Amino acid sequence: MIAFNDALKLIKNEISTISLPIEEVDILESHNRILAEDIIADVDLPPFDNSAMDGYAIKFSKRNKWNIIGEISAGNYSSINLSENEAVLITTGSKVPIDADTVIPIEDLIVEVNILKLKPSAFYKKGMNVRTQGNDLKKNQIAVHRFTKIDAKVIAVLASCGKERVKVFPKLKAAILATGDELIPINEKPEGDKLRVSNIYSLYAAIKEMNHTPINLGFTKDDRKIIQQKIKAALKMNIDMLITTGGVSVGKYDFLREIFEEEGVKEKFWKVNIKPGKPMYFGVYEKDEKKILVLGLPGNPVSSLINFYVFIKPAIEFLFKQNVSNRITAALQNDLKKKDIKRHFSRGILFEENGEWKVTSEFSQSSGNLVELSRANCLIEIEEERKIPAKGEKVKCILI
Numbered sequence: 001m002i003a004f005n006d007a008l009k010l011i012k013n014e015i016s017t018i019s020l021p022i023e024e025v026d027i028l029e030s031h032n033r034i035l036a037e038d039i040i041a042d043v044d045l046p047p048f049d050n051s052a053m054d055g056y057a058i059k060f061s062k063r064n065k066w067n068i069i070g071e072i073s074a075g076n077y078s079s080i081n082l083s084e085n086e087a088v089l090i091t092t093g094s095k096v097p098i099d100a101d102t103v104i105p106i107e108d109l110i111v112e113v114n115i116l117k118l119k120p121s122a123f124y125k126k127g128m129n130v131r132t133q134g135n136d137l138k139k140n141q142i143a144v145h146r147f148t149k150i151d152a153k154v155i156a157v158l159a160s161c162g163k164e165r166v167k168v169f170p171k172l173k174a175a176i177l178a179t180g181d182e183l184i185p186i187n188e189k190p191e192g193d194k195l196r197v198s199n200i201y202s203l204y205a206a207i208k209e210m211n212h213t214p215i216n217l218g219f220t221k222d223d224r225k226i227i228q229q230k231i232k233a234a235l236k237m238n239i240d241m242l243i244t245t246g247g248v249s250v251g252k253y254d255f256l257r258e259i260f261e262e263e264g265v266k267e268k269f270w271k272v273n274i275k276p277g278k279p280m281y282f283g284v285y286e287k288d289e290k291k292i293l294v295l296g297l298p299g300n301p302v303s304s305l306i307n308f309y310v311f312i313k314p315a316i317e318f319l320f321k322q323n324v325s326n327r328i329t330a331a332l333q334n335d336l337k338k339k340d341i342k343r344h345f346s347r348g349i350l351f352e353e354n355g356e357w358k359v360t361s362e363f364s365q366s367s368g369n370l371v372e373l374s375r376a377n378c379l380i381e382i383e384e385e386r387k388i389p390a391k392g393e394k395v396k397c398i399l400i
C-alpha cells in the first residue's frame with residue numbers, strides 16, 4: 001500500500017509525459033481552453049492617448065477658466081490645436097488632442113455657453129484622466145502567457161491583440177467504465193439488491209466540468225470475459241485515460257487488476273493509504289508511442305468521486321500548469337473521528353463567519369452516502385499522523 005503523497009506524485013509524473021498536440025481554434029471557441037502560445041501585442045495598448053472619462057481636455061496650466069472650442073467623441077477624432085486657455089469636450093475612450101495632456105471630469109466644471117469654469121470645490125493636476133499610449137502594454141510585449149486558462153477577460157485581451165484564431169492545448173479524452181453485478185440503468189427502479197449506476201454519470205460530469213472530453217463506456221456485470229473484452233477495446237481507442245469503477249479490491253469477482261496486467265498495463269500502484277478510496281489502482285498502457293493512464297477507482301460512489309477530486313483532478317491541473325487555489329484553512333466546528341493512520345478526506349460544509357473560515361462535518365462519512373456528498377462543498381483533509389481532530393482546531397479544506 002502506498003502513501004497518498006507518493007501516489008499523487010506518481011500520477012503527476014506519468015501524466016506530465018502525455019503528448020499534447022496543439023490545436024488552433026476560433027477565438028469564440030477558445031473559452032475555457034488552455035492557451036498553447038504566448039500572445040504578443042501587435043500594437044501598443046491603448047494604441048493612442050485617450051480619455052479615461054467624459055470631461056474636457058486641456059493643456060495644463062494653473063487657471064480655472066477656459067474657452068470651449070469644440071468636441072471629440074470616441075471614433076470621431078478631429079485634429080484640434082489647443083492653447084492654455086482653451087478646452088474641448090471629450091468622451092470616454094476618445095483620442096486626446098495632440099496639445100492636450102489633462103482631462104477634467106464634467107462634474108467638476110460649470111458650462112456657461114462657450115465658457116468653462118472650474119467649480120470652487122474642484123481641483124485638477126497635470127496628466128489627470130489621460131490613459132497614455134502603451135500604458136497597459138507595449139507593442140511586442142507578452143499580453144497573455146502560455147498555459148493561461150481562457151476566460152471572458154482573457155478573450156478581451158486576445159481580441160485587442162487581433163487574435164481571430166488562437167492556439168490551444170487539446171482536451172484530454174477520458175473513457176469511463178463501471179463494473180458490478182448490482183448495477184442497473186438509471187431509468188429502471190431498483191429492486192432487491194440492485195442499485196442504479198451513478199459512477200459513470202458523476203465521473204462524466206467531473207471530466208466535463210474541467211472542460212475535457214468524457215466517453216461513456218457504460219457498465220458491465222462482473223463477468224471476466226466481458227470485462228476483458230471491454231478493456232481490450234478501450235485500450236485500442238484514441239483516449240488519454242481509462243477510468244474504471246469497481247472490480248479493483250480483493251473480492252472473488254474483482255477481476256480488473258488481473259485483466260489490466262494481461263492486457264499489457266504496467267501497474268504503478270494498488271491500494272492507497274486513504275479513507276475513503278483505499279482500493280485504487282493506477283497503471284500505464286503504452287503502445288505505438290501512445291500512452292493511456294489507467295485508473296481503477298472503487299465501486300462505492302463516494303469513494304470513486306473523492307478519488308477523482310484528490311488524484312485525477314489535481315493531476316490534470318498539474319499537466320496544464322493550472323495553479324488552482326482550491327484549498328482553504330478553516331476552524332473545525334465539531335470533533336472528527338479518526339483513530340487510524342490513514343489520510344482521511346471527510347465531507348464538510350465550509351463557510352465564512354466574521355471574517356474567519358469555518359467548517360462543519362456533522363455527516364455520516366459512509367462511502368455509499370451520495371446525498372451527503374452532494375450537500376458538501378469541501379473535503380476536510382486530515383493527515384496520516386493526526387488523530388481525533390477536535391473542535392476549534394485548524395484543518396485544510398479542498399473545495400469541491
